[in-house]
Amino acid sequence: MDCLINKLNDFLCNLNVFYRKLQNYHWNVVGKDFFVVHSKLEEYYDEINKQVDEIAEHILVLGGQPLARMQDYLEKAEITEAENMKVKDDLVFKNITKDYETLLGNCIKIKEEADKTNNYATSSLIDEYILDYSKKLWMLKQMQSC
Numbered sequence: 001m002d003c004l005i006n007k008l009n010d011f012l013c014n015l016n017v018f019y020r021k022l023q024n025y026h027w028n029v030v031g032k033d034f035f036v037v038h039s040k041l042e043e044y045y046d047e048i049n050k051q052v053d054e055i056a057e058h059i060l061v062l063g064g065q066p067l068a069r070m071q072d073y074l075e076k077a078e079i080t081e082a083e084n085m086k087v088k089d090d091l092v093f094k095n096i097t098k099d100y101e102t103l104l105g106n107c108i109k110i111k112e113e114a115d116k117t118n119n120y121a122t123s124s125l126i127d128e129y130i131l132d133y134s135k136k137l138w139m140l141k142q143m144q145s146c
């Protein structure tokens, strides 16, 4: 169980840093598609915010301790923060595509560990995330292929 909880906490750290990064981009994005990108980023960080809560509470359901300090998130997250500066919309999409790939990688590791240990609740919960991130990655790649 400890291994599964550690993997869920790794995922939680990435989700928290990604939330901050998406809102940073929402504020600082520039480009001719500003209105579309600005509102899409808000939709994304609202979803990530709900996922932060769901994953933290799932860790508690499993009897674990969710990491809750900014210090932990910054130390452990693979996803890196965005800078305090304006950023072009094409770079935003390139960077968040990479970040969604990182999140999908976290979920696949969680799924494998949950299945190995017959943890059905985690396995079924994480399926939704795998589907969601896979679809987002398809859309983000479609948008960048023109």
Ligand SMILES: [Fe+2]
Binding pocket: 026, 042
């Ligand atoms: Fe806003």
